[in-house]
Amino acid sequence: MSSPSISNYDSEIKKVRPTSELVTSHTVISGSDAEAQIAVVGDNTYDPRSSTYRRILSAIREPMAEFFGVALLIIFGAGSAASVVLSTNAGVSSSPKGDFFSINFGWAIGIAMGVWVSGTISGGHINPAMTLAMATWRKFPWRKVPAYILAQVLGGVVGAALVYGLYFGAIDIYEGAGVRTEATAGIFTTYSTAYALNPARDFGPRLFLLMAGYGKELFTYRNQYWLWCPIIAPIVGAQAGAFLYDLFLYTGEGPLNPEGDD
Numbered sequence: 001m002s003s004p005s006i007s008n009y010d011s012e013i014k015k016v017r018p019t020s021e022l023v024t025s026h027t028v029i030s031g032s033d034a035e036a037q038i039a040v041v042g043d044n045t046y047d048p049r050s051s052t053y054r055r056i057l058s059a060i061r062e063p064m065a066e067f068f069g070v071a072l073l074i075i076f077g078a079g080s081a082a083s084v085v086l087s088t089n090a091g092v093s094s095s096p097k098g099d100f101f102s103i104n105f106g107w108a109i110g111i112a113m114g115v116w117v118s119g120t121i122s123g124g125h126i127n128p129a130m131t132l133a134m135a136t137w138r139k140f141p142w143r144k145v146p147a148y149i150l151a152q153v154l155g156g157v158v159g160a161a162l163v164y165g166l167y168f169g170a171i172d173i174y175e176g177a178g179v180r181t182e183a184t185a186g187i188f189t190t191y192s193t194a195y196a197l198n199p200a201r202d203f204g205p206r207l208f209l210l211m212a213g214y215g216k217e218l219f220t221y222r223n224q225y226w227l228w229c230p231i232i233a234p235i236v237g238a239q240a241g242a243f244l245y246d247l248f249l250y251t252g253e254g255p256l257n258p259e260g261d262d
Helices: 052-086 100-122 128-137 142-166 168-175 182-188 199-211 225-248
Strands: 013-019 036-041
Touching: 052 100, 052 142, 052 168, 052 182, 052 199, 128 142, 128 199, 128 225, 142 168, 142 182, 142 199, 168 182, 182 199, 199 225
Parallel strands: none
Antiparallel strands: 013 036
């Protein structure tokens, strides 16, 4: 639908050029499509794109959505794991709280919430492997990839920090004051019994645990298990999955079918 008529404002409007909305001294006239206008009334020009705040918001909005999405993933996932694992200690809880399925549901809810809050803004990747796959197979701009991945990892750091702060006292009781070992590191990062899921979900919390005093074992466990399982494997898996999907199922435009099907 085209923009409303502006004939009533001809005496006031000196110049009109394309933008997102038409502004006069009396009102703001907006069209429903992207072909809207900007008006210059006298010497006063209103252009929302000239706002420094809007420029900054435009630059960080999508990465921030990824940041909050991953943070929520960790809060729900690692939070449920912390509740279940730490409550097995009688000094923390009189009885265990939850079980294996509670942790599964926690991570599932974390993924759902992360995608829900970020999906309409950034696409809801919340996963560096997904971001790389989208750039490779779906024309996601490569220039956005570094900011997305950085935001995802930082979201993992902050999410882990919040869970760690909430359960700090319980961790001290479980391990001993000031003691930090694999026994509780597995709540936050990928060890033999944790979920890799994606690189940011593991690497972000792992960086935080390094700062929290868990030591270099975080990066030497099982011959750099942290690199092969939660980082390289999801990236390779996402690329392989996208390739197979495009090869056998996808009919739209893509690297294997540059022109798409009619």
